[in-house]
Amino acid sequence: MRVLGINAIFHDPAAALVVDGRVVAAAEEERFSRRKHGKRPVPFSAWELPELSAAWCLASAGIDVDALDAVAYSFDPGLCRDAADVGLSDPWDWLRVDYARRAPQFLAAALPGLDPEKVRFVPHHVAHAASAGLAAPPAGDDTAVLVLDGRGEVASHLAGVYRDGRLTPLYSQQLPHSLGLLYEDLTRHLGFLHSSDEYKVMALASYGQPRHLGQLRDLVRVTDDGGFQVERIDWSSMAKAVAAGGELAEEHADLASSVQVRLEEVILDLSRWLYDASGGATTLAMAGGVALNCVANARLVAEGPYRDVWVQPAAGDSGTALGAALHVAGELGDRSAPMAGADLGRGWSDDELEAELRRAALPYTRPASIAAEAARVLADNGIVAWYQGRSEYGPRALGHRSLLAHPGDPDTTRRMNDVKGREQFRPIAPMVRAERFAELFDGVYPSPYMLFVHRVKPEWRDRIPAVTHVDGTARVQTVHAETEPVVAELLAEFERRTGLPVVVNTSLNTAGRPMVDTPREAMELFGSAPVDLLALGPFAVHRGALGGAR
Numbered sequence: 001m002r003v004l005g006i007n008a009i010f011h012d013p014a015a016a017l018v019v020d021g022r023v024v025a026a027a028e029e030e031r032f033s034r035r036k037h038g039k040r041p042v043p044f045s046a047w048e049l050p051e052l053s054a055a056w057c058l059a060s061a062g063i064d065v066d067a068l069d070a071v072a073y074s075f076d077p078g079l080c081r082d083a084a085d086v087g088l089s090d091p092w093d094w095l096r097v098d099y100a101r102r103a104p105q106f107l108a109a110a111l112p113g114l115d116p117e118k119v120r121f122v123p124h125h126v127a128h129a130a131s132a133g134l135a136a137p138p139a140g141d142d143t144a145v146l147v148l149d150g151r152g153e154v155a156s157h158l159a160g161v162y163r164d165g166r167l168t169p170l171y172s173q174q175l176p177h178s179l180g181l182l183y184e185d186l187t188r189h190l191g192f193l194h195s196s197d198e199y200k201v202m203a204l205a206s207y208g209q210p211r212h213l214g215q216l217r218d219l220v221r222v223t224d225d226g227g228f229q230v231e232r233i234d235w236s237s238m239a240k241a242v243a244a245g246g247e248l249a250e251e252h253a254d255l256a257s258s259v260q261v262r263l264e265e266v267i268l269d270l271s272r273w274l275y276d277a278s279g280g281a282t283t284l285a286m287a288g289g290v291a292l293n294c295v296a297n298a299r300l301v302a303e304g305p306y307r308d309v310w311v312q313p314a315a316g317d318s319g320t321a322l323g324a325a326l327h328v329a330g331e332l333g334d335r336s337a338p339m340a341g342a343d344l345g346r347g348w349s350d351d352e353l354e355a356e357l358r359r360a361a362l363p364y365t366r367p368a369s370i371a372a373e374a375a376r377v378l379a380d381n382g383i384v385a386w387y388q389g390r391s392e393y394g395p396r397a398l399g400h401r402s403l404l405a406h407p408g409d410p411d412t413t414r415r416m417n418d419v420k421g422r423e424q425f426r427p428i429a430p431m432v433r434a435e436r437f438a439e440l441f442d443g444v445y446p447s448p449y450m451l452f453v454h455r456v457k458p459e460w461r462d463r464i465p466a467v468t469h470v471d472g473t474a475r476v477q478t479v480h481a482e483t484e485p486v487v488a489e490l491l492a493e494f495e496r497r498t499g500l501p502v503v504v505n506t507s508l509n510t511a512g513r514p515m516v517d518t519p520r521e522a523m524e525l526f527g528s529a530p531v532d533l534l535a536l537g538p539f540a541v542h543r544g545a546l547g548g549a550r
């Protein structure tokens with residue numbers, strides 16, 4: 001069976017292609033359109049489809065539109081009710097729903113040759129659930145699934161269990177109560193862009209104290225039936241509003257800390273209820289934008305009842321394209337294969353990369369080992385733009401479209417944030433070879449998708465200060481040689497030169513822009529930022545060879 005999944009309704013439009021139960025391609029539209037998050041989450045943009053990513057998914061697999069068995073759209077307008085009836089203040093929500101109803105015709109226009117009758121609507125939270133429960137590694141038994149986000153059709157949460165590839169819903173929290181919308185409101189109050197910058201609030205929380213936790217426990221409550229209630233919150237009574245780009249103070253960090261801790265507590269309570277309701281499923285799979293909160297995820301693992309917790313690397317709305325496709329493929333009789341990795345986007349052959357370098361008239365070399373060459377530059381405290389293989393699906397750079405740096409220099413954090421043009425309170429993350437993880441860190445292992453924070457062991461904090469956050473944690477990516485041999489080689493060579501088994505890894509982009517996706521975009525970033533080496537596949541472009549200076 002060939003099923004194309006589409007996410008388009010709110011934000012992070014994306015497409016994913018599932019063939020015979022296996023995901024073969026998945027990409028976010030922002031990587032093609034170069035618009036961060038693809039579009040803003042307003043009703044007037046709901047008609048916009050991931051046309052470019054959908055066309056690429058099909059072309060990459062050599063599949064014609066008319067050969068598709070189904071197109072799965074990750075929203076079901078038939079479930080919707082009037083916004084006022086579900087407690088939302090959104091007078092134009094009817095327009096979003098109307099656009100969703102017309103999605104089959106819009107898709108047929110965007111993908112010439114598509115029969116609109118092949119389009120199937122998949123409930124938004126079912127698509128989220130499938131992206132986790134059906135894509136997770138085999139559990140050996142039932143898999144509980146927890147979805148938390150801003151909103152779907154009429155709900156903001158789904159708790160259920162997968163048994164033999166079939167979802168049994170156990171509870172769904174109805175709107176307007178929403179943990180995702182709660183965090184979005186706080187993001188907006190602190191002067192950040194909602195449905196975009198929530199991760200900044202999570203980082204800011206580490207600098208504060210949860211002074212308002214008692215009040216928030218009264219306003220955000222768990223119910224006995226597996227749900228929760230969120231009352232209207234007067235944020236200004238706790239900290240004054242911040243204008244966009246405005247200055248943050250201690251009161252704002254304290255408010256962020258208070259909401260973060262309350263979020264963690266509620267997630268723990270929901271997960272414990274789900275454990276009991278599922279009959280003691282030992283594996284939990286998570287999706288939805290709230291599942292990208294790696295601090296909450298780490299606490300869930302440490303204090304929750306589950307043996308294993310797996311989070312979809314594209315846990316936000318982009319992942320619903322994959323989940324919708326997997327769900328429909330299952331309905332058509334295919335059994336889903338576990339997701340082998342997040343490198344599901346575009347890639348270029350060595351010959352294609354070299355042709356791009358020649359077109360740009362850049363001086364380059366092909367060293368015997370690009371990993372060793374990059375490690376040498378990193379050991380000399382240089383910054384490396386690392387472009388290898390297929391691009392990642394989801395918001396994390398995982399060693400395919402990355403900026404790399406030395407973790408032992410305390411000034412690296414400032415330098416990297418300057419390169420990217422972002423706030424200085426933002427942490428940068430480490431990647432480490434899997435076999436060295438336990439020597440440096442405590443916490444979830446393996447962690448190949450950077451979706452948990454880990455405690456840096458005290459004896460290493462002074463040795464890798466650039467990746468140790470103010471609270472003594474780091475968001476670690478474990479690198480496994482069998483799946484990431486070139487990155488593992490780089491880490492081994494860097495350790496041989498420096499004695500440090502860790503390298504800084506952050507996304508290959510500058511603030512407000514999507515991650516680099518094409519070779520040309522990588523060269524443009526290299527030409528405009530103080531980066532010392534561009535490692536483009538097996539090829540090396542050095543800053544010095546261009547006549548520039550660091």
